[in-house]
Amino acid sequence: MGKLKSKLGIDLGGTKIEGLLTDKSGKQIKRVRVKTPRESYGDIINAIANLVSELASAPDLPVGVGMPGSISPATGRVRNSNILALNQKLFSEDLEKALRRPVRVENDANCFTISESTDGAGEKANSVFGVILGTGVGGGISINSKIVGGKNSIAGEWGHNPLPKIKTHQSDRQCYCGRTNCVETWLSGPGLSRTYRSSSKKDLLAEQIVKLYEAGDKNAIETFSAFFDQLASALSVVTNILDPEIIVLGGGLSNIQSIYTEIPYRLEKLAFSDHFRTKIVKAKHGDSSGVRGAAWLW
Ligand SMILES: [Zn+2]
Known part of the structure; x- marks a missing residue:
């Protein structure tokens, strides 16, 4: 300090x-x-x-x-x-x-991971993977309360690897970075809007889709079912490489309560382990x- x-x-x-x-x-x-x-x-x-x-x-x-x-x-x-x-x-x-x-x-x-691993949701954990699901998708790694920067200053930049599991009826997505099907093009707020648009033909913001999901709208439920599968598959890569004690989620889309019940059992099936004890929690300090x-x- x-x-x-x-x-x-x-x-x-x-x-x-x-x-x-x-x-x-x-x-x-x-x-x-x-x-x-x-x-x-x-x-x-x-x-x-x-x-x-x-x-x-x-x-x-x-x-x-x-x-x-x-x-x-x-x-x-x-x-x-x-x-x-x-x-x-x-x-x-x-x-x-x-x-x-x-x-x-x-x-x-x-920065998000510094805050959450210092006195937030990951305070007592030796290894923390911090995730932002917002306008963009990013990640940070903290080991023993120290941020891992990496040789090229890109440690945790998981948002720009290709999403491992894409439903076949959905078409490829170009990312602003020049790559195709980056995790961010699916798991960011704009990515969620795009998934919703593909089934409903309606252009809505992520927070509007969340409200529809909570109200039981069919297209929104379908969108979130795909989103949960995609988030679990993207996190399974992180889990198999880093195997963090805790995954802390932040950004606008981390406020969806269902994430914390829908992701663990999906991730358990995808992780290369006979058991799955990783905690997946919401950021303590939110926004x-x-x-x-x-x-x-x-
Ligand atoms: Zn990208």
């Missing part, structure tokens, strides 16, 4: 940018939120600068920023971000210039985990 008197975190998401100021123990002092101007890099930098000046009175307080994608260790530039305006930009440097204070940038799923983890980068 360091020696700072307070902590400042920014969670840059595909839909919103959230800022959080906490005291040194992590208790919230102030929180602000704005819509992400995702089409313009300059507007994103300005929006973050406005949030920071609204939150921080101390001019030298450093900032931790979580964002989709990561900074390439080879070039220092952003790559793999589903906020396309960030890609190839010197985001960390540009932010430091705009904010005139030190900045640390980290992948958003890693706040990303921004909390970002604040704790210092």
Whole structure:
């Protein structure tokens, strides 16, 4: 937690940018939120600068920023971000210039996993796989309370492997990253909307489909049945490689209660084991985990 008197975190998401100021123990002092101007890099930098000046009175307080994608260790530039305006930009440097204070940038799923493995749902576990099911799909790995970054800074980037199990009546999906059938194209909010559209011919947001599912709508039930199969098959790959003690889910789609009853028995059948004890739980700090983890980068 360091020696700072307070902590400042920014969670840059595909839909919103959230800022959080906490005291040194992590208790919230102030929180602000704005819509992400995702089409313009300059507007994103300005929006973050406005949030920071609204939150921080101390001019030298450093900032931790979580964002989709990561900074390439080879070039220092952003790559793999589903906020396309960030890609190839010197985001960390540009932010430091705009904010005139030190900045640390980290992948958003890693920030989420820092928060949940430190004092969240994965607090007592030796190994945690943190998953974000939101506008995008990402993952983070924590072993003995330390984030595993990886040689190429891509550890946990499970959203851009191909989904192992796709129902044959559904057609291939192109991902913004250039690959086909990435996990993200199926398990993100927009991916869920696409699955729903293929059976209902209706264009709805993920949260509207969730409401229909809870109300017993036939197409929504079919969509979620496919979603649960897809999520279990994608997690079976993680389980067979990492075999984490606990899988913590965050992001908008993690709020669907049925996930926590529907996934374990599906995953049990797919994992290469005679028993299955892995816990699959919802994030303790909900939507706040990303921004909390970002604040704790210092
Ligand atoms: Zn992809």
